[in-house]
Each structure stands twice: as C-alpha cells, then as structure tokens.
C-alpha cells in the first residue's frame with residue numbers, strides 16, 4: 001500500500017492508518033481475557049461484530065489486523081463459553097466493576113460544552129440545534145467541542161474515585177484508562193465471589209458515590225447537649241470511613257489552620273473546643289461545598305449493566321483517534337489531552353476541510369477551518385478532524 005496514492009477515500013486512509021498501528025500495538029488484556037466476549041465495530045458500519053472469543057493474543061492481533069476495527073471492546077463479564085451467540089448460553093461467571101466518567105456528564109462542563117452545526121455545502125456555522133442548514137437546506141454536521149479544562153475536571157473526579165475504590169471499597173487491582181475521547185474508565189477486576197454482585201447492589205453503589213440521601217446535618221460542627229453535658233461535635237476526619245472521609249479530604253484542601261488540619265488528618269485526638277467553635281461557621285460552609293464537590297458522577301448504565309463492554313486498553317477510540325491509554329495515578333493527576341495520546345502524532349497530513357469552523361482550541365493549538373481550503377496539519381489533529389467528519393484526508397505526507 002502506498003500512503004502517497006491519491007484518489008482513495010478518507011475512510012480507506014483512516015483504515016490504513018489504524019492497521020499500521022495495530023500491526024504493533026501493545027494491546028493490554030486482562031489475564032482472564034479468554035473468558036470474555038470481544039466485540040468490534042468496523043469502519044463504514046454502525047453494527048457490531050459480537051460474540052468473539054480468543055485463546056491467545058496472537059489470534060486477537062490477526063483478527064484485528066485483518067478486520068481493522070474502528071472500535072474494539074471486551075466484556076466486563078466473564079463467561080464459561082463467551083463465544084456463544086445467545087447470552088443465556090454463555091453461562092456468566094461474574095461481572096467486574098466498570099466506571100465511566102465522561103466530561104460531558106459533569107454539571108460544570110455541560111454549561112460550557114460548545115455544540116456547532118456546520119454546513120458542508122455553503123459553509124454556514126449555526127449555533128442552535130438544527131438538522132438542516134437555514135441558508136441552503138443541506139444536512140448539517142454536528143460537532144461537540146469539549147474545552148480542555150472539562151477533561152481535567154473529569155480527571156479530578158476519576159482520581160477521587162480511585163481513592164474511594166481503594167480506601168472505601170477495598171479493591172487494590174484496577175486499570176485506569178483515558179477513554180480515547182472525552183473521559184476516563186476504571187476497570188476493577190473482581191474475584192468470582194465479588195463478581196456475583198447484582199444490578200441492585202451496583203445501583204446502591206452508584207447512589208453512594210453520588211451521595212444520594214446524604215444528610216448534611218450529620219457532618220456539621222455543632223454544639224450538642226447530652227445528659228446535661230455540652231460539647232462541640234467535631235468535623236469529619238480522614239481516619240473515618242465513607243462520606244466522612246471524603247469530606248475530610250476536601251477540608252484538607254481548603255483549611256490552612258495547623259491545629260485543625262492535624263486533627264482532621266487524624267494525627268491529633270482532641271481539639272480545642274473554643275477554637276473549634278470560633279471557626280465552626282467557616283468549616284460548615286466548606287462541608288456544605290464538599291457534599292457537591294465530592295460527588296462522583298459515573299455513567300449509570302455502564303455500572304449497572306452486567307454484560308457491558310469495555311474498550312480494550314491501548315486500542316484506538318474511533319470517535320477521535322486517540323489511544324485508550326492506561327494511566328498511572330501520577331499520569332491521571334497531571335492529565336492533559338495532547339498529541340502524545342495519538343498514535344499518529346509523528347505523521348503530517350494534508351486535509352481538505354468540509355466545513356467552516358470558527359477558531360477552536362484543540363490539542364493546545366488554535367485551529368480554524370475554511371471549507372475547501374486544504375492545509376497541512378499534524379497527524380493527531382488531522383485524524384481527529386477526519387473522524388469527526390469535518391475534513392477529508394487527501395494525502396499522508
């Protein structure tokens with residue numbers, strides 16, 4: 001295949017670029033991958049190839065290089081017979097926990113999310129929801145733009161979730177990945193017994209993460225009268241469990257006072273009552289903030305569905321062309337969407353924009369597109385714009 005060959009479709013070029021990556025991609029599979037169902041979505045098709053199972057990584061790679069999927073997944077569930085086409089016949093052993101934290105579901109981000117409707121025929125840019133162009137009547141291309149700081153907010157919530165998974169749920173083994181588009185996934189591998197957890201218990205876990213039914217009153221610093229004794233109920237501490245611990249984490253981010261800090265950190269057993277009373281209002285205000293800030297918003301369907309599919313770590317997310325990248329806790333803390341997350345960063349592409357797009361910040365660069373005016377662009381951005389349907393790839397340089 002010659003990359004310089006002209007007259008091949010953008011889809012074909014994308015497929016070739018994906019294939020080049022999959023020839024050597026370090027796909028990361030769980031040790032029990034042969035008990036899982038694999039599923040694929042191919043280019044040019046909205047359907048799935050499902051009920052695949054693989055006995056070795058080599059067998060999977062052969063399949064992937066041959067079919068070049070746009071998206072690839074394995075099941076959160078483990079089955080005795082994962083390749084059976086009927087779900088009941090697969091004989092489910094158990095289902096892992098999967099958390100999906102999406103930037104566009106975070107309340108703060110929903111407000112700043114930019115949605116543009118772009119006309120490929122006359123170049124109109126329309127900012128209110130429409131199917132067809134008000135100027136020429138053509139079908140519009142919808143483009144959702146997520147500002148980079150939203151993704152960083154999603155990373156913060158994901159980090160908080162890892163803390164809850166470790167310290168409140170007691171799980172030590174989990175994989176954190178950037179989804180390859182606009183969020184993060186955490187896959188907690190459960191043993192056979194834990195994996196039997198049903199949908200109802202998973203729903204309760206979701207409510208707990210969200211803090212539903214959490215009564216503010218019980219966490220506040222306040223004066224309590226008990227058998228004629230009067231004392232001040234202290235704030236939550238890090239050494240406590242559940243939401244008290246989560247609130248304490250938030251307080252430690254905000255409170256400077258040394259004495260109060262060491263108490264919240266659990267390094268000091270008692271606290272001076274008059275001091276506590278004097279700053280009770282300030283602490284209570286923070287506790288109120290904590291209940292909102294420390295809510296962990298995950299995708300409900302993903303957590304509750306017992307036969308959910310998970311994106312294969314180190315595969316490419318065909319919605320944006322970034323790698324479903326495994327992250328360490330450090331990498332999660334410092335997460336930034338940049339071209340290192342694309343397998344195509346070292347390429348240079350010539351693209352032809354299909355639409356006009358106002359200046360937007362993508363991968364740390366200001367990008368503006370003019371319909372029909374070709375430009376040279378780095379591979380990460382070029383593939384992104386092509387997968388979004390905003391540009392054609394005319395040449396791999």
Ligand SMILES: [Zn+2]
Nearest residue numbers: 119122133136
């Ligand atoms: Zn138009």
